[in-house]
Amino acid sequence: xxxxxxxxxxxxxxxxxxxxxxxxxxxxxxxxxxxxxxxxxxxxxxxxxxxxxxxxxxxxxxxxxxxxxxxxxxxxxxxxxxxxxxxxxxxxxxxxxxxxxxxxxxxxxxxxxxxxxxxxxxxxxxxxxxxxxxxxxxxxxxxxxxxxxxxxxxxxxxxxxxxxxxxxxxxxxxxxxxx
Numbered sequence: 548x549x550x551x552x553x554x555x556x557x558x559x560x561x562x563x564x565x566x567x568x569x570x571x572x573x574x575x576x577x578x579x580x581x582x583x584x585x586x587x588x589x590x591x592x593x594x595x596x597x598x599x600x601x602x603x604x605x606x607x608x609x610x611x612x613x614x615x616x617x618x619x620x621x622x623x624x625x626x627x628x629x630x631x632x633x634x635x636x637x638x639x640x641x642x643x644x645x646x647x648x649x650x651x652x653x654x655x656x657x658x659x660x661x662x663x664x665x666x667x668x669x670x671x672x673x674x675x676x677x678x679x680x681x682x683x684x685x686x687x688x689x690x691x692x693x694x695x696x697x698x699x700x701x702x703x704x705x706x707x708x709x710x711x712x713x714x715x716x717x718x719x720x721x722x723x724x725x726x
Contacts, residue, residue: 584609586646586647586650589650590646593654604616604675607661610678611644613675613682614643614644614675614679615654615657615658616671617679618655618696618697619661620662620665621715622635622703624710629703629704632704634703635699635700635703639699640655672717672718676718690724693722697714697718
């Protein structure tokens with residue numbers, strides 16, 4: 548009889564220790580927000596969409612992709628994004644999204660490619676801002692961070708031009724930011 552009690556007690560203690568180890572090893576959830584797909588999964592998804600020629604705005608679901616497109620829209624002037632602007636966008640993606648350099652470059656290359664098919668930049672900025680705002684994984688801090696990213700891209704070459712200022716003002720107005 549005592550053997551059964553000892554075995555049951557041993558199993559109970561082992562179960563408690565095991566469950567605490569699993570809970571400690573689980574990645575933390577930030578403020579109860581749902582997790583985004585990993586950067587690697589996102590890049591694989593973008594590669595698949597690009598190989599199928601899907602460059603429509605309606606195909607964008609991930610707020611990091613929407614943010615990358617907003618940066619690409621900020622950079623896209625006559626002649627497209629410059630090398631300095633692309634480098635800035637890659638750095639911002641590495642810093643704020645946690646991408647590796649290769650992953651950030653793939654994200655930005657995809658965003659620049661999608662941006663090339665955009666006929667109405669104001670509508671695109673409005674649509675992507677709405678997607679970022681509705682993303683449950685993002686909060687007010689991330690929206691402010693995105694504003695800083697857009698400013699950094701707009702200033703990568705020189706002072707922002709009129710087109711960039713208009714797009715930045717549209718983003719800020721729709722996001723409810725006051726500057």
